[in-house]
Amino acid sequence: MHSIDLTPGLVRGALELERTEQGLLPHRLPARARAQNSDGRLAMAESQPSGVRLALRTAATVIELDTLPTKLVYTGAPPRPDGLYDLVVDGRPAGQAVAAGGNVLTVDMSTGTAVPTPGPVATVRFEGLAATEKDVEVWLPYGEPTVLVALRADAPAVPLPDRGRRVWMHHGSSISHGSDAASPSTTWPATAAGLGGVELVNLGFGGNAVLDPFTARAMRDAPADLISVKLGINVVNHDVMRLRAFGPAVHGFLDTIREGHPTTPLLVVSPVLCPMHEDTPGPSLPDYGALAEGRLGFSAGGDAAEVAAGKLTLNVIRAELARIVEQRAAEDPHLSYLDGRELYGAADHEVLPLPDSLHPDAAAHRLMGERFADLVFGKGGAFDRV
Structure with a gap:
């Protein structure tokens, strides 16, 4: 087996790579942005x-x-399945594997x-590939922080050449992050990117699309040919602002992106349907009744009467x-x-x-990606x- 250096040229979809004692840790926010964040959920x-x-x-x-990898376990909830690694060869699905350790x-x-x-380092292995030159991608699990320790193959390998595809940078919530998608290459943004023939940079952060200025600055400074921002649901989830603050915050977020991308196609996407918050404000609360039954669930903690005082619902945000x-x-x-x-x-x-x-399920992710x-x-x- 040939040992292949894990160089930055081999990794796509990350804004920064950190050298750690164990190996290479991909980040989707640069160090300057991470230094301005104090929320552990966004750090995760x-x-x-x-x-990536x-x-x-x-x-x-x-x-x-x-x-x-680092795997998440929720107390009282059923065990989460191990994150999948997707193998894509010449643009087509070619295998899946899991990393059992971590x-x-x-x-x-x-x-x-x-x-x-x-926990221990794990090995993911793909075999039975055709012995011909090919484009190979290994998509990392969307829900597991993953340190890249070593890469081997039974033939030499080089970073995939630039195929001239446009780079699409997308920011959104856990739904864009992946939520309950079947695998990393089948989240709705990954599905849309594949069908659209573009290179994806996914800045969907579970629970953390809340108009953080450091996220806007990271997007401003990152190269992209196409940009989209899907905004709203996390603002309601956390009940972080009222209508008075929301509008100026959106303007500021878009202004910052435009400082670095003045003429790049920029798409603003409002929330998908979420019945519990269409007309009822947040916060979103864990459904402890569902948790007691061994499943995850959420409910709306606000009161529709509070909309008159400026609290946000999805319909107000749209x-x-x-x-x-x-x-x-x-x-x-x-x-x-x-x-x-x-x-x-x-x-x-x-x-x-x-x-x-x-959160949408795997079938809904596929539907959303196809529609996008x-x-x-x-x-x-x-x-x-055109």
């Missing part, structure tokens, strides 16, 4: 490598990757505590985002708006309800080449 989310993949050109028939982080949602337990984009588009012809319910709406909820009342590709990358869409 940005180090979960959603959309190894990309190489090789004739190898066997590829081995040593990793040190660290464990035990989270108690009732107390907000998290207890780490160290109206405000549409207003802001319409106002700004008068001077920004490259700015567009998409109502998230065009990706997942009321009719879809009848067929594919949200299992925990908040059609509506946004398709003819006449915001990211159409």
Whole structure:
């Protein structure tokens, strides 16, 4: 087996790579942004490598990757399945594997505590590949921080050459991060990127799309040909602001992105349907009744009467985002708006309800990705080449 150096050129979808004692840790926020964050949940989310993949050109028939993942366990909830590693060869799914070892982080949602337990390095192995030159991608688990320890193959490998594809940078919530998607290459952004023929940089952070200025600055400074921001649900989840603050915060977020990308196609996407928060404000609360039954669930903790005092619901947010984009588009012809319910709406909820009342399942992820590709990358869409 050939030992392959884990160089930055092999890793796509990360904004920064950190050299640790164990190996290479992909980050989806740069160090300057991480230094301005004090929330442990965002620190966890940005180090979960959603959309991050190894990309190489090789004739190898066997590829081995040593990793040190960190797996999440929720007290009282059923065990989460091990995160999947997706193998994609010449753009087509070619295999899956899991890393059985790794660290464990035990989270108690009732107390907000998290207890780490160290574990061993694991090896992911793919074999039986054709002995011909091919484009190979290994997509890392979207929900497990993953240190890349070593890479081996039975033939030499080089970083995948630039194929001239446009880079799409997307920011959003846990739904964009991956939530309950089947695997890392089948989250809705990954599905849309594949169908749209673009290189994905996924800045979806579970629970943390709350208009943080450091996230906007990271997007401002990162190279991209296409940019989208899916905003709203986490602002309601955490009940972090009122309507008075939300509008100026959106303007500021978009202004910052525009400082680095003045004419890049920029799409604002409002929340997909979430019945419990359509007209009821947050915060979103764990459903302890569901937890007692061994499953995750959420409920709305606000009161619809509070909307008059400026509390936010998804319908209020959609109206405000549409207003802001319409106002700004008068001077920004490259700015567009998409109502998230065009990706997942009321009719879809009848067929594919949200299992925990908040996150779409694997089938809904696929549907959303296909629709985004059609509506946004398709003819006449915001990211159409024409």
